[in-house]
Amino acid sequence: MIPELEKPKQLTRGELFISHLRAATGASHKALEQLPLSLNLTADHVDRDAYVRYLEIMYPVIRSVERFVFRAVSDVLPDLSQRAKLHLLKADLDVLGGTAETATVPGFDAAMSHAYAMGIMYVIEGSTLGGRVILKSVQPALAFGDLRGCNYFAGYGAATGPLWKGFLMQLMVYASKHNADNEIVAGANHAFSTIFELLKKG
Numbered sequence: 001m002i003p004e005l006e007k008p009k010q011l012t013r014g015e016l017f018i019s020h021l022r023a024a025t026g027a028s029h030k031a032l033e034q035l036p037l038s039l040n041l042t043a044d045h046v047d048r049d050a051y052v053r054y055l056e057i058m059y060p061v062i063r064s065v066e067r068f069v070f071r072a073v074s075d076v077l078p079d080l081s082q083r084a085k086l087h088l089l090k091a092d093l094d095v096l097g098g099t100a101e102t103a104t105v106p107g108f109d110a111a112m113s114h115a116y117a118m119g120i121m122y123v124i125e126g127s128t129l130g131g132r133v134i135l136k137s138v139q140p141a142l143a144f145g146d147l148r149g150c151n152y153f154a155g156y157g158a159a160t161g162p163l164w165k166g167f168l169m170q171l172m173v174y175a176s177k178h179n180a181d182n183e184i185v186a187g188a189n190h191a192f193s194t195i196f197e198l199l200k201k202g
Contacts, residue, residue: 014172017181021122024185028192037199041134046141052098055089055152057198059100062086064108065124072117077170082163085128088151095149105198107190115180118171119187123195128155129164 011019032038037057040050066086074080093100108120131153144150156163175181 012172013176017175017184018168018172020181021119021185021188025123025188025192028189028196032192032196032199035196035199037202042137043141046138048096048142051138051142052093052096053202054199055092055096056098056101057202058152058195059086059089059093060103061105061108061195061198062089062124063102064105065120067104068109069112069117069120069124072112072114073121076114076118076174077121077167079163079166082156082159083125083128083167085152085155088154091151092149105194107194112187113180113183114174115178115183116187116190118174119184119189120191121167122171122184122188123191125164125167129160131155132160 037050037054040047041054062085066084070080077083090100092098112120132155135150135153135155138144138150138153139147142149147154171184175184
């Protein structure tokens, strides 16, 4: 008897949206990763000055996220206190002699919808997951014997993976309940393009 073929799993509304979101932001994401300051983070010989400059540019981004974007998603994401990273960036810059600029990043400072803010959070939380890969490059290359100088890329430590999965679940639930796919994608692409322009200028 020929065994019956297993029917392929049917994706949920939320899973379909995540697939769409990844595809719709793929070009922006790739462009960001190809910038010199981004490529330096995983180069065979990480340039220390370029590394510090990367952190200096990201400080106002994360500061704006935690001041304004967090406020917009506070009733959607109940675990925001676990997702704070500004203090990690500040600790790294203090150790490395970098400057923690207090400027506000355009587009992250105005009132925004929950959906748009969730799109921005998708980029920020995804970068935290990717930071664990960067940590494996930066830490030995710059001879950081402990996490001093690379706290930001250490992210949430062992909780990074679970927190990323938790965020995706919350995003899928949100996308399933609200007809705001385009706003979420717009928020994510805005975050990618904004960070791209900041890092491009160096």
